[in-house]
Amino acid sequence: xxxxxxxxxxxxxxxxxxxxxxxxxxxxxxxxxxxxxxxxxxxxxxxxxxxxxxxxxxxxxxxxxxxxxxxxxxxxxxxxxxxxxxxxxxxxxxxxxxxxxxxxxxxxxxxx
Amino acid sequence: xxxxxxxxxxxxxxxxxxxxxxxxxxxxxxxxxxxxxxxxxxxxxxxxxxxxxxxxxxxxxxxxxxxxxxxxxxxxxxxxxxxxxxxxxxxxxxxxxxxxxxxxxxxxxxxxxx
Numbered sequence: 001x002x003x004x005x006x007x008x009x010x011x012x013x014x015x016x017x018x019x020x021x022x023x024x025x026x027x028x029x030x031x032x033x034x035x036x037x038x039x040x041x042x043x044x045x046x047x048x049x050x051x052x053x054x055x056x057x058x059x060x061x062x063x064x065x066x067x068x069x070x071x072x073x074x075x076x077x078x079x080x081x082x083x084x085x086x087x088x089x090x091x092x093x094x095x096x097x098x099x100x101x102x103x104x105x106x107x108x109x110x111x112x
Numbered sequence: 113x114x115x116x117x118x119x120x121x122x123x124x125x126x127x128x129x130x131x132x133x134x135x136x137x138x139x140x141x142x143x144x145x146x147x148x149x150x151x152x153x154x155x156x157x158x159x160x161x162x163x164x165x166x167x168x169x170x171x172x173x174x175x176x177x178x179x180x181x182x183x184x185x186x187x188x189x190x191x192x193x194x195x196x197x198x199x200x201x202x203x204x205x206x207x208x209x210x211x212x213x214x215x216x217x218x219x220x221x222x223x224x225x226x
Contacts, residue, residue, distance in 0.1 A: 043116075043205045043217030044156065087155070099146070100207075100215065102156040 004088045004103040011109050018075045020106050022088030025069045033064060033071045036087045038105070044087065048073070078110045114140045116208045118218035125196055126226055132192045133221045135206030141186035142208035146215070147179075150203040162189040196225045 005023040012018045024033070032051050036044035048055055050062040050071070061074040075082060085105040115138040125131050135145055143164045148156040160181055161169040168181035180192040189208075193200055205220045 041203065041220060041222065043207070043220050045217070046214065099158060099161060101158065102148075104155050 003101075004090060006086075006088055006103060006106045008104060009107040009109070011111060012078055013111050014079055015077050018078050018082075018108060018110075020073045020075075020086055020088075020108065021070055022073070022103075023070050024088070024090045027068050027090050031068075031090045033062065033068075034089045034091070034100075035060070035062065035073045036089065036102075038085045038087065044102075047086075075108075078108075080110050080112065082108065083110045084108060114138075114208075114210050114214075114216045116206065116216045116218040118204075118206055118221050120221060121219065122222040122224075124224045124226065127197050128195055130192055130194045131196055131223060132190055133204055133206075133223075135189045135191070135208065135218055137187045137208040137210075137216070140208070140210050142189075142210065143186060144209040145183060145189040146207045146209075147181060147189075147191050148205045148207070150205060150220075152203075156205060159191075193223065196223070198225045201225045 032049055034049040035047040037047050038044045048057055048060045048062045050064050052064050055062045063072040085107050087102050087105040089100050117136045117138055119134045123131055145162040147159045149159050150156045158171050159174045162181045162183040164183045164186050170176045178194055183189040201224050203220050203222055205217060207215045207217045209215050
């Protein structure tokens with residue numbers, strides 16, 4: 001399973017766009033990239049998954065460059081409730097269904 | 113999305129006792145479930161993969177005789193922490209793999225061993 005590297009923490013303010021970048025230099029050809037959100041004392045919650053280029057859903061966008069060695073989770077107009085730990089994972093095939101290796105995650109703090 | 117529940121949500125026990133934690137997929141069948149452990153301010157660590165009708169697969173360094181996993185039905189997996197000690201105090205989280213291959217996480221169980 002490819003190792004991922006993320007910033008340990010990030011600070012932002014309400015209404016701003018937040019971009020969290022994850023490095024995964026050893027990503028394999030059939031690996032997908034998945035991002036999860038976790039609030040304190042809760043289980044992780046799926047945010048978005050992608051393989052290449054750009055994926056967008058109702059809560060976030062995921063940008064993946066052509067070499068796929070990194071990815072960027074983009075959260076538009078964050079609010080206080082977006083304060084959480086965000087994990088980037090890569091894995092075999094459709095990642096979300098296989099063994100997941102969580103990295104250290106990024107603690108995002110949104111300030112008023 | 114699909115729902116995964118855990119019971120209990122928290123438990124306090126004395127050192128040396130055994131504690132059972134249940135993980136249920138409420139509206140789907142899951143042939144595979146996963147158990148994680150998370151210590152304060154740390155990331156989730158995969159403990160084992162639970163397969164319905166067969167033995168669990170444990171990650172390196174996880175004692176299978178201490179953390180007993182049973183996946184007797186397609187909607188229930190249990191984790192029993194045997195002879196619990198204070199160092200076993202942690203947040204235990206399960207996840208279940210849906211038929212569409214997506215993985216859904218439970219809300220976690222906070223175990224405190226006195």
